[in-house]
């Protein structure tokens with residue numbers, strides 16, 4: 001069930017990552033937050049994580065060198081600039 005949800009969300013990420021920019025970034029970041037919400041739970045939140053760690057993880061998932069259930073599909077469509085922008089975005093957020 002969560003895989004079906006992930007596929008839908010990942011498709012949205014894929015479609016939107018073709019465009020760059022501030023509006024696009026906040027849209028993308030909201031997609032991430034749908035799973036990594038501040039409410040916590042099974043999926044870790046992203047706020048206040050070091051940008052380099054976030055970028056490293058996303059790059060490895062995109063390149064297929066890091067295993068995961070969900071994130072490989074999410075990261076598949078992200079280019080380097082978008083990964084960097086997302087990493088900086090989440091690293092800059094205060095922990096809730």
Ligand code: HEC
Nearest residue numbers: 005006009031032035043044054057068069070071074086
């Ligand atoms: C459909 C739910 C979902 C969406 C959407 C999602 N993630 Fe994830 N994320 C996960 C899950 C589940 C994990 C645990 C690893 C796995 O199973 O793939 C994870 C792990 C991570 C981790 C590693 C956290 C850690 O410290 O272990 C990072 C970083 C991350 N996601 C970033 C993002 C970013 C950035 C986005 C938006 C582009 C995003 N995620 C969108 C579900 C999601």
